[in-house]
Amino acid sequence: MLLGRLWRFLAGYLVVSVQGPFLERFLNLAIKRGFAVWQIERQEHELRLRMEIEDFFAIRPVARLTHARVRIVRRAGLPFIAMRLQRRRALMASALFFCIVLYTLSSFIWFVDVRGTETVTPETVVVAAAGLGLKPGVLRWQVDEQFLENELPKLVRGVSWVGITRRGTRVVVEVVEKELPPPPALAPPVRIFARKDALITHILAINGVAVVEPGDTVAAGDLLLRGYLTGEAPVPTDAPESAAFISPAEGTVRGRVWYGEEAVVPLIQRIPIQTGRQYRVTTLKIGQKEIMLTGRNKPPFAHGQQRIERRSLPGWRSIQIPVETTIITWSEIIFGTERLTPEQARERARAEAYGKIATSLPAGANILRVMDRVVEGEQGSVTVRVTVEVEEEIGMPGEEKWVVPEEPAQT
Amino acid sequence: MRYRKALRFGLASMFELPQDLVLDMPRITIIGSLQVTVQNHRGLLEYRPDRVVIGISGGQLLVTGEEMVIATIQEEEVCVTGILQSVVFEGGLLRPDEPDHE
Structure with a gap:
């Protein structure tokens, strides 16, 4: 039919x-x-x-x-x-012309896209591909995809695989990069300065020349180690040319550093006492809406500690039932006073001051000595000053004279 | 001629041959109310959009309906399409027990 x-x-x-x-x-x-x-x-x-x-x-x-x-x-x-079309020659001719132009234009490669590059620039891939005959303006069937996939990774450094797909007049070059080891850091002519005021205990120059000696006292920002100057350093034979110009200082410098901290403890202490009175507030939450079941928003006493307990229905898979109960239990607190003996107050102040120092010590610090003394017996309180002597790394690499950052609590 | 036709009818039913071939009968195919095809017809007797009369062996077939069109017509077959309402056999027709109607 x-x-x-x-x-x-x-x-x-x-x-x-x-x-x-x-x-x-x-x-x-x-x-x-x-x-x-x-x-x-x-x-x-x-x-x-x-x-x-x-x-x-x-x-x-x-x-x-x-x-x-x-x-x-x-x-x-x-x-x-x-027959009708024959009478319209111009229309036929232009239709034919259109088809020919469309076919001709679509038989060229117009775009070369590079995807998947991270460290390699797409331009290098494009240039390499152009060298192998893939560039805008090339006839479609002259592009040998297999050949390009084989040859491109050899040509472009850092590329391990290339995949080529053609969509119409666009060629997409998919690039997978090699995992290259990080390039050796080009060391600037580094010198090593003191990080803080210290008494030098050890100095070890791995590379470069030590400017200070053990026993010297240095201020923050003082030069400790400098690199070799041209001609001064023994140049390894396999070193690149630029390395011979100047070599960076490298080494460790340890020194004694003192940290001080004060703490004041009054003899009469205000301490919280739980009275045992409790107040319970229960709320039911459905979605965004909260409903008070028992109690009011605030407990009927001045000070209190609160404990919050939330209970919701168990969810099943991804379904969460938006219903939740909250129980807030307030426990009343009143403040009483406690009288400390001077010894107790001193012990507390010492511990507090030492705690402040301990949290600010740098990693690798070696505590040598802890000293404490009562600074002044002010009326009704005890003030204790704790000094900690520490041995730590004080060297800090830098190109210019290092500027000391403002650091509190330093003797 | 009489017994000859009776013989043919008898043979057709005995050997279960298609009766339209043996007995020169029309084969009429109706597809829903859309189309009726008559094979082995005897010509178109009347054609109006609401009424088509097709000659068949021993009588005529009256098709009524609306907007009917003769989709195809050949010596052996005529096909009518449109909105069909009825297909009626008219005139003396062959009965199985009196094959010698003519």
Whole structure:
């Protein structure tokens, strides 16, 4: 059926109108004589039917015999369309031209995209690809993807795999980079300065020249070690040329550093005492809404500690039931006083001052001595000063004279 | 001629041959109320959009409906499409027990 219709379209057909007194007879005679007619519609006094082009003249005897008049209404099918198009040369030519231009333009590579680069710049990949014949303006079928995939990783440093996909006029170069070891740090001509005021205990110059000696006192920012100058250093034979210019100082410098801290402890202490009175507030939370079940927002006493307990329904998989109860238990607190003996107060002040120092010590510090003394017995309180002697790394590499940052609590 | 036709009918039913071939009967295919195809017809007797009469062996077939179109017509087969309402056999028709109607 579909094939028949396609054939009729290709061959072309006529829609004709038949008028006459015996239309049924016309039809019967026509098919008896072997004419192909189809899609016959009755319209008032005429018959609209479709027939093949060649049959139009041959069917005239049938029409004459049945006193019918046959007239072409419409010509349909490919031959007539072609005929009409033939008359419109310019349209055909421009359509053809359009197709040719589209085909020609689409047969070139217009874009080369590089994806997946991190350390390698896309430009280097593009340049390397251009060297292998992949660049905008190249004919599509001249791009040998297999060849490029094999050759590109060899050409571009730091690339381990290349995948090439072409989508229309765009070539995408997918790059996977090698995991390169970090490049050796180009050391600037570093010198080592003192981090803080200290008494030097040890100095070890791995590279460079020590400027101070053990036993020297240094202030923060003083030069401790300097690098070799040109000619001074023994140059290794395999070193790159620039390394011979100046070599950075390297080494460790340890020194004694003192830290001091004060703490004041009054003899009369204000201490919280739990009275045992409790107040309970229960709230039910549904979604964003909170409902007070028991109690009020604030407990009926001045000071208190609160303990919050939340209970929600167990969730199932990703479903969380947004219902939650909160129980806040307030415990009343009143403040009483406690009297300390001077010894107790001193012990507390010492511990407090020492704690302050201990948290600020740098890593690797070695505590040598802890000293404490009562500074002044002020009325009603005890003040204790704690000094800690520490041995620690005091060297700090820098290019310029290092500026001491403001550091509190230093003797 | 009489007994000859009776013989053919008898043979057809005995050997379960398709009766339309042996007895020169129309084969009518109706697809829903959309299409009726008559094979082995005897020509188109009347055609109007609401009424099609097709000649068949020993009588005629009356098809009524709306907007009916003759989709195809050939010597052996005629196909009518449209909104069908009824398909009626008219005129003297062959009965199995009186094959010699003519």
